[in-house]
Amino acid sequence: MDFNDSKEEQAFRDEVRAWLASALPQGWGKTVFEPEDEDERAHFRIDWERKLFEGGWSGISWPTKYGGRGATLVEQGIFAEECARAQAPEGINVIGRNLTATTLIHHGNEAQRERYLPKILAAQEMWCQGFSEPNAGSDLASARCRAEPDGDDFIVNGQKIWTSFAQYSQWCILLARTDQHAPKHKGLSFFLVDMKSPGITIRPLTQISGEKEFNETFFEDVRVPKENLVGELNDGWRIAMTTLAYERGAEDALARQIRFKQELDLLIEKAQEVELGARRAIDDPAIRQRLAQSIVDLELMRMNCLREFSKAIKGETPGPESSLMKLYWSHVAQDMADMAMEVLGPETLLMQEDPDTIARGRFPMAFMQSRAFTIYSGTSEIQRNIIAERVLGLPK
């Protein structure tokens, strides 16, 4: 165990740092920020992903034959840390990189890997996730969206919900029922669906934050070629479990940890500026305790991720243990967002447009956004069931 960089790792870190400094605009994070408009921001993030690819920073731990760097998760971790230090923008193709690609590496065929992986890396194709349905949320295996064989195609009919970034996506990973009579876990298949296919309709949903990141997606007689089936027919549930393990796993969590840490650093900075009457917020012992607790929780979120990385490097595939990651970080981040609302006084309530706002309204916005953390990628209640039954071995 060594948390220090080796000589090679230090060189890699220096290289990342120098590149980020040259790639980000002058004054980034100080006077220059991401676009305010949601749509402009999405395109800004797509452009940033392409820039990362051109710089050779996409797929650091991916095999070289699919366009990756062939390095390890340690380098991936170093890269993430340096992005945090530079306050670099988030990517938008998380589903492509972290879910589709990892699933195809485990369960796809070679033709699928060669076709899709390089375009994910190059940020030429964005992906969305068609898993949840209005009546299949926590009980995902009861999904009713159907795929029926017809010649060389499947014909898909049904509705998906919470499809984040569908409006920017060229492709969708879809979980659909291919056997109506089998037990619910045994009748699902995993497909790759071209979002340009005739019969797909997207309807945006407005979130409590006012943003429109996610959608309802309707499939009406959508033709999906049989070559777009991943793995075996009716083996979709097992494949989807791989997808979900990555969605809940350490690589995803580390990227989030970095965003959360930026927010906490910003909060600590503001607590040193804002006066609560006679003293600065930072001089209030109760506030100091609350800030400290979030620091501890967030730093250990990183340590949890790094420990998982080492297991992955040793060859362990992510499984139900990834629910430990997700359950932990979602509550830690939500608690932090709640706390941030309570330490800077009344002006915390002012949103971005208001001249008296603090930190461009970041804290109330983060508070609203953070409500989703304990719901998406499986609610906390589902994560607890998974941990209890599949990690601790408690009876069903």
Added chain:
Amino acid sequence: MNFDFNDEQYMFRDTVRDTLAAQFPIDLFRDSGEPVALEGPLWAQLAELGLFGLMVPEDQGGLGLGMVDFALIAEEFGAALVPLTVTDTIAASLILAKYAAAARAENLEKLASGELRVAFAAYEKNGGYDPSQFSTSLGADGSLSGRKLLVAGADRADMLLVVANDAAGEPGLYAVDAKGAGVVATREATLDITGDYHAVSFANAAAERIGGPDAGEFSLDLLATIAALGLAGIGGRMLDTTVAYVKERSQFGQPIGAFQAIKHRCADMAVDVNTARSGGYFAAWAMASADRAERQWAVSMGKAKANRMAVHVMRESLQLHGGMGYTWEMALHFPYRRGRHLEILYGTTEYHNERVLQGTMAQLAAG
């Protein structure tokens, strides 16, 4: 970078775990009562495994390993409620190797073989946790006076390592002959009955300086790290015990572990134990490899998280055992008692939180 232990470290851990499970089961506390009597045979077995020499340099009869190698073992010691005289003595070997003059070499050899028993005398009545506020101090003649609380196994110790201020008010670490003139140990009545603790009075006792403020701080950080790892061990043990119990205990016609109200609480315990381990391991690494600022920051993070985890996990464990959990016979109260001892003696969550915040603010100010 590498964030995992190696195979040798896991194997050593397994050996220690098996030995403790066979030789030092929790039933001993319940059935035999007096912890001092239980310590003797255990001490000999641990010496045989070479554990007292774990961090003693090889040319002085030890294994020449470090804090990271000790981390998993400290966790096992915590889980098995091994007396704190054991961990104090092992911690002392690291302190003496790091700070003491060559004249202490003889001590290291004795430490490595288990012949020398050391107790840390750190905390005081009305002293809190900050060593600069301790009142035990050296007089103009260099002799040490004051009173320390909760010194583990002080009546059988050979050497006491005392955190005290010199005549100029500067904190440091001093070695005192535990059997020397002016040293009186009195057994205390404590919440933790899995070990024996003593108040030790020093009246112009002869003291040898081991090191200045850094040695004092390093010692307290080391004890806090070992406590954090011990708490992770206790948390893991209580989680395992609870999971096993709720699988067996049947009510309403099914194992209570099948109820979501129970499952979800077990899952939350598991998350907490996992994270406390991360904190403890990071603290152990920082003790071995980080500079002073990062070490203090990392240790306090590890200890603060271990404290919160332990309070949560121990409370849930007792609750999920129902009425049986409240019985002496069930023996859950032994780790609970030890857990609160470790939590409170080596720095409360609030104390360590404040150090973490100061560390983070210094990092942010430095850019």
